[in-house]
């Protein structure tokens with residue numbers, strides 16, 4: 001057992017399960033907090049869809065972050081975890097009436113609106129409640145993020161957001177609706193972005209749009225640049241805190257904030273990915289003609305990223321003392337051929353009962369879990385549970 005990274009007692013828990021290194025989470029949050037405090041007007045929201053485990057939420061909440069929600073359920077989970085409703089931003093292309101009502105009733109900071117019909121419905125519901133809805137418009141900046149196509153957004157043909165061409169028309173409509181208060185613009189260019197040039201390109205675009213609007217006397221209180229900062233899935237053990245320095249410095253240096261404006265960020269993956277591992281047990285080691293398989297008790301019901309996005313997660317054997325290594329395909333038990341965590345993984349010679357950790361699984365892991373094959377929903381434990 002690698003006791004430096006995993007506490008004693010871990011081996012007696014029913015597998016599979018998520019294990020969260022809450023010390024690493026706190027280090028990560030402290031780093032974010034540093035940059036937020038050092039840059040006037042910066043407000044960081046945690047994108048709760050990355051991980052909504054209540055134990056993690058309560059720690060994130062302690063650091064004073066705001067929240068970025070994409071559903072009513074997420075708004076409720078944030079409120080339950082003690083987040084300040086005045087720091088909730090609410091995005092999503094398909095907000096239901098009850099979700100809009102929940103946001104209004106709790107006086108959230110703003111709705112990030114993605115279409116004209118949505119704007120009209122929010123105005124209708126707000127009119128009934130005689131309560132003004134704060135609104136930012138989500139604009140497609142057409143800044144390409146060089147990332148997997150399923151997670152790239154912010155291009156003209158995406159279902160998300162409003163095109164730059166339509167921006168002024170929609171702003172005019174927004175300002176004409178009696179129960180809408182127009183606050184600013186929202187952007188989100190994708191996820192797992194490691195090349196700062198993408199964020200630089202977004203800054204340039206935001207500057208352009210601000211200049212354009214300023215010439216028309218349109219003032220913005222809020223600029224929200226979304227999230228998307230990536231993490232190192234290849235070397236999570238040595239590179240466990242994301243590059244917040246370059247990320248926040250890029251925005252500080254490149255984006256021209258106006259007097260009194262606040263700059264909002266919505267970070268999901270970068271906050272929680274590295275603190276989580278999926279812990280699973282080796283059921284069988286099967287030798288094929290060409291390949292060897294380590295068959296584990298976790299499957300894509302517990303972590304779907306490899307099956308859904310061909311995502312790569314580092315995989316380690318945390319109990320073996322073997323010095324000899326072998327090459328394996330690490331696969332799950334689910335009746336779908338896509339239930340493969342990775343191929344050609346070099347591990348110490350692995351045997352039945354060995355514990356395997358799939359690293360960097362804190363983001364879009366537990367929240368995307370399902371019960372396909374009537375499997376029980378995967379549980380999450382934190383380092384604090386073993387203290």
Ligand SMILES: *Cc1c(COP(=O)(O)O)cnc(C)c1O
Pocket residue numbers: 047049050068070091188190191192226227228229266267268269270
């Ligand atoms: C998913 C999402 C985020 C978070 O993205 P990360 O890549 O996890 O940082 C932020 N904003 C919006 C609108 C999102 O949909």
